[in-house]
Amino acid sequence: MSCFCSRWQWASPVSSCAGCQRYLVHRRRRRTGRSRASHRSILAHIIFAGTNIGGATLTRFFVLHVFVFPALIFAGVGLHVWLILRHGISEMPKASQPVVPKTYKDDYEERLKKAGVPFWPNAMWRDAVFSLIVVIGIVICAIAFGPPTLDMPPDPTTLNVNPAPDWYFLFYFAILSMLPASLETWVILGGPLVVILGLLALPLISNKGDRAPSRRPWAIAVLATSITAIIILTIYGARAPWSPNFAAQPIAQSVLLTDDPGIQQGAQVFFNKGCIYCHEINGNGGQRGPNLSQVGDRLTEDQLIIRINNGGHNMPAFAAESRMTSWRHWWRF
Numbered sequence: 001m002s003c004f005c006s007r008w009q010w011a012s013p014v015s016s017c018a019g020c021q022r023y024l025v026h027r028r029r030r031r032t033g034r035s036r037a038s039h040r041s042i043l044a045h046i047i048f049a050g051t052n053i054g055g056a057t058l059t060r061f062f063v064l065h066v067f068v069f070p071a072l073i074f075a076g077v078g079l080h081v082w083l084i085l086r087h088g089i090s091e092m093p094k095a096s097q098p099v100v101p102k103t104y105k106d107d108y109e110e111r112l113k114k115a116g117v118p119f120w121p122n123a124m125w126r127d128a129v130f131s132l133i134v135v136i137g138i139v140i141c142a143i144a145f146g147p148p149t150l151d152m153p154p155d156p157t158t159l160n161v162n163p164a165p166d167w168y169f170l171f172y173f174a175i176l177s178m179l180p181a182s183l184e185t186w187v188i189l190g191g192p193l194v195v196i197l198g199l200l201a202l203p204l205i206s207n208k209g210d211r212a213p214s215r216r217p218w219a220i221a222v223l224a225t226s227i228t229a230i231i232i233l234t235i236y237g238a239r240a241p242w243s244p245n246f247a248a249q250p251i252a253q254s255v256l257l258t259d260d261p262g263i264q265q266g267a268q269v270f271f272n273k274g275c276i277y278c279h280e281i282n283g284n285g286g287q288r289g290p291n292l293s294q295v296g297d298r299l300t301e302d303q304l305i306i307r308i309n310n311g312g313h314n315m316p317a318f319a320a321e322s323r324m325t326s327w328r329h330w331w332r333f
Helices: 018-048 055-087 101-115 119-145 167-177 181-205 217-239 261-272 301-310 324-332
Strands: none
Touching: 018 055, 167 181, 167 217
């Protein structure tokens, strides 16, 4: 069978020439690319309620958070209660009673007959009382503390900002700060999904053996390590050393330890140009960039001037606005 590029007739890729094979591969890639682009467009339209962000997007998110997500939560609670009524609830673990999947159901039914408590009204009454206490606590907090105060209206001219999530997401904020930029999107979207799926699959994977904490040292170690890591990452995320410190003040005279006017002028240039926001000198300034307390021992004057003029990684270039004399004062500083 002849190839279709010469006679304009279809032929299988096996019998066609190399040019036809490349053409067929190109067509498949274009078709796949259009399909993926179409899927992304549909997903964006569903999220934005249109082709771009606008008033309809706000309404869409309002409906999701007020109706859809609460409905899913109530459905999950209903499924949870149904599973409790069907399969029972886990009792307090005992070291002398390991779980054996084949006999667990019969053992549970036997313990239920001896010391079981009816779900209605005993267990339901306890849940109702605890829920009432939580609601009363929320009402008391709302009356005592009131709603949180609103910040200033958004100002697009303000550049000295350091966006950060609420405190309970600071650990995740810190994790993302330590990742390469190419992995941030994958971790933001895939990280919580992997954790949730892992927690859902854990009872199906590990469904036998001891349940008592005294007989599960590895489980206790993993839990303690996770809690410790979350606490440390939360503190690290609150400090956010990877962000510029816009609250940094000019370097004090006590740090300069000199009355040389050239060095003092260099310290003022260091502050006026915003270098102190990212670079620390003797405990003053930000930590986003390298510590410059001993930079004079590592680089020569010419190397410093070249770096200042040309900039570097995440560092702007100052060649267009800098004066060589002022930068020499900075080098002396």
